[in-house]
Amino acid sequence: xxTLAVARTNRMGIGNIxxxxxxxxxxxxxxxxxxxxxxxxxxxxxxxxDEQTAQRIFYLHMGCNxxxxxxxxxxxxxxxxxxxxxxxxxxxxxxxxxxxxxxxGIGTLVTGMFWAKPTWNTYWTWDPRVTxxxxxxxxxxxxxLFRNGIDNRQTRARFxxxxxxxxxxxxxxxxxxxxxxxxxxxVVFSGSNPxxxxxxxxxxxxxxxxxxxxxxxxxxxxxxxxxxxxxLGLEDQMAELREEIE
Amino acid sequence: xxxxxxxxxxxxxQMPPLHEPQLDEAKPEQxxxxxxxxxxxxxxRKVWAIAAKDLRAELRxxxxxxxxxxxxxxxxxxxxxxxxxxxxxxEMIAPGVLxxxxxxxxxxxxxxxxxxxxxxxxxxxxxxxxxxxxxxYFGKFFANLVFMLLNEALILPATLIIFDLNILQLWxxxxxxxxxxxxVAVGTLFAALxxxxxxxxxxxxxxxxxxxxxxFMAGVALTANVLDGRVLEEFQRWLWIMVVYDLVFVTVAxxxxxxxxxxx
Numbered sequence: 001x002x003t004l005a006v007a008r009t010n011r012m013g014i015g016n017i018x019x020x021x022x023x024x025x026x027x028x029x030x031x032x033x034x035x036x037x038x039x040x041x042x043x044x045x046x047x048x049x050d051e052q053t054a055q056r057i058f059y060l061h062m063g064c065n066x067x068x069x070x071x072x073x074x075x076x077x078x079x080x081x082x083x084x085x086x087x088x089x090x091x092x093x094x095x096x097x098x099x100x101x102x103x104x105g106i107g108t109l110v111t112g113m114f115w116a117k118p119t120w121n122t123y124w125t126w127d128p129r130v131t132x133x134x135x136x137x138x139x140x141x142x143x144x145l146f147r148n149g150i151d152n153r154q155t156r157a158r159f160x161x162x163x164x165x166x167x168x169x170x171x172x173x174x175x176x177x178x179x180x181x182x183x184x185x186x187v188v189f190s191g192s193n194p195x196x197x198x199x200x201x202x203x204x205x206x207x208x209x210x211x212x213x214x215x216x217x218x219x220x221x222x223x224x225x226x227x228x229x230x231x232l233g234l235e236d237q238m239a240e241l242r243e244e245i246e
Numbered sequence: 247x248x249x250x251x252x253x254x255x256x257x258x259x260q261m262p263p264l265h266e267p268q269l270d271e272a273k274p275e276q277x278x279x280x281x282x283x284x285x286x287x288x289x290x291r292k293v294w295a296i297a298a299k300d301l302r303a304e305l306r307x308x309x310x311x312x313x314x315x316x317x318x319x320x321x322x323x324x325x326x327x328x329x330x331x332x333x334x335x336x337e338m339i340a341p342g343v344l345x346x347x348x349x350x351x352x353x354x355x356x357x358x359x360x361x362x363x364x365x366x367x368x369x370x371x372x373x374x375x376x377x378x379x380x381x382x383y384f385g386k387f388f389a390n391l392v393f394m395l396l397n398e399a400l401i402l403p404a405t406l407i408i409f410d411l412n413i414l415q416l417w418x419x420x421x422x423x424x425x426x427x428x429x430v431a432v433g434t435l436f437a438a439l440x441x442x443x444x445x446x447x448x449x450x451x452x453x454x455x456x457x458x459x460x461x462f463m464a465g466v467a468l469t470a471n472v473l474d475g476r477v478l479e480e481f482q483r484w485l486w487i488m489v490v491y492d493l494v495f496v497t498v499a500x501x502x503x504x505x506x507x508x509x510x
Contacts, residue, residue, distance in 0.1 A: 083505065131459075138456040146453055149443035159439050162502050166432065166457055169494060173460040177487050181463050 019226060026223045029216035033059065033209075041209040050118035057111050059209050063217035064107035068136070070221050071101030072168070079164035082157055088236060091157035094164055095147065096228035098140045100221050105137040128178035135174050139167040153239070292377040296385020300359070301392060310358035314397045318351040319404055326408040336409035341469035344405050344413065345462050348398060348422070349429070353451050355393045356433040359386055360441035369441075373507055383434065383503040390430045398422055411473060417481070421468040424488035425461045428495055432457055435499045438506050464488050 037059035044055050078094030081087075112130065113123045124130070143164055150156040304311055325343040333339055363369045372382060402422070406413045433454055440449040464484040471481035 135456050135459050142452045142456060146439075146443060146449060149445050149449060151444070155442065158505060158508065159442065162505060163436075163439060163453060165502065166435070166495070166498065169498060170457045170460060170491075173487065173491055173494070174463075177460045177463045177467075177484075180483060180487075181467060 019223075022219065022223050022226070026216070026219040029212065029219050033063065033212050033216040036209040036212045040205055042203055042205045044206075045203075054115045054118045057115050059213045061108060061111040061115060062210055063213035064104045064111060065133075066214045067104035067217040067221040068101050068108055068133070070218055071097040071104060071225070072136070072171075074225065075101060075164055076168050079161035079168075082161045083165070086154075088153070088157055089233070091161060092229050092232040092236070093225075094161065095144075096225045096232060097221075098143055098164070099228060100224045102137060102140040102144070103224075104217070104221065105133055105140065108133055109137065126178070126181065128175055128181065131178040131181075132171060132175040136171060139171070143167065153236070289378070289381060292381040293384040293388065296372075296375070296377070296382055297388040297392075300386065300389035303362075304389075304393065309362065310355045311393045311396060313358075314351045314355045314393065315400055317354055318347050318397055318401045321347045321350060322401065322404045322408050336411055337470075337473050340405060340409045340411050340413065341466045341473065343409070344401065344422075344469055345425075345465040347401055347405075348394075348426070348465075349455065349458060349462060350451075351397055351401070352394055352426075352429055352433060353454065355397070356390060356430075356437040356454075357440075357447050357450050359390055359434060360437045361446060364441045364446070379504045379507065380500050383438075383499065386438075387430055387434045387499075390434050391426065394426045394430055395423070398426065413469070413473070415472050417472050417478065417485070418469050421465055421472075421485060421488065424485060424492060425465045428461050428488060428491040429458060431492065431496045431499050435503060435506075438503070442506075460487060460491055464491075 037056055041056070041059065043052055047055055074097035075094045078090045078092075078097060082090035082094065109130070112133075116125065117123050143160060146163055147156055147160045150159055303309075322343065325339075325347070329336075329339050329343075360369070363372055373379075375382070402413055402419070405411070433450075436453045436457075437450060440446050440453060443449050464487040468481050468484040468488075471484070
């Protein structure tokens, strides 16, 4: 019976059509973002030389960061909802979003480093946002490693949800203690950090590009998460079927 | 001879069933007394029973505390050697060294906390105890806290000697205590989680250290500020971070601990 159910969900249904549309939207939005970030957005008027070239990576940096944020909230929802309902679907959502979040988090860090070398004259600094992003990626990796070490499916889901809950509760405290520790990060949108270095005032074409970046990366993350979520569901079904045979 | 021994053994094996019903009759009363021994005092008595078991086991086996202390002393010495040639002023690195040694040595003790139960197969017995799961948590928490504080009682003087710094100051000691409470609160729960995974001993630091970053930063900043001779108003925020951390994680650990052993 369950094999038939698997086969049926993989035929064309309303869900698959929507997913196809999402794929197209993601590709279009990412293409648009590349054009906007490299061509459309006007150069920053207060920067020159390498800093001027490097600031264009901000749109990818921002996009990756938004992707990581989406994944963070999705995994928080997934782990809480699993502990409350005990439906494995939520656990799969947590894993899918944490995997996507790891990619986006690493993307944020790497693009940040490329920008920081010409601007801050160092690849790395213990700025609160850099610290928090790094710790988040480390927590995500710990989560994935921890999961792989537990054999029982329900135990794996429960333990990793508990861990995710703890990990996410510690992140705001990490951020505030890191902020008090030291900060040189420019605050681009609201307010300003008097110690910030390498910031730029944001013009209309730049604002629109940031909007496109947020949208494109949200779509990209959603698409990746849905595919991974479905794949994990199929994995679980396969494991169940294998148990039935044995 | 062989025949007589093989005859004797079944007879001896049959003996226990004769005694067991008597034990079983005696047990429910005890169990009822344990469970109804009401209120906060009763709960604390159960917590103490679990903690006392761990402390007594440690007193006899000297397994985790001695390893922790040996590791801590070694680590302080190795850091002292590592920085001896290039760091002109020990005050620059001592706060970091102190907290790194505290965090790393704690992992050894926390690993044994549930690892020892799993190794000896006493986990099921612990879980069968007629107490709340949270009492098991707080019992383990208290025992680990005692081990950590004893360990730190040696780390602080060792740092003082090796780096020749007056590190035994009131607010540093308060900070170390507050940080340890949060560390052990999270660490005990993670040790219980990690004890059920395949790569138990190596898993715990990977799980625990990223979550401990706030305590670590607060501890290092606090220690550095006190060593610089600042006044309380300048560094009290670090103490507050630790207090908030302790409150949040002790509460969450208390709420979540019941969920760990559901199907066992």
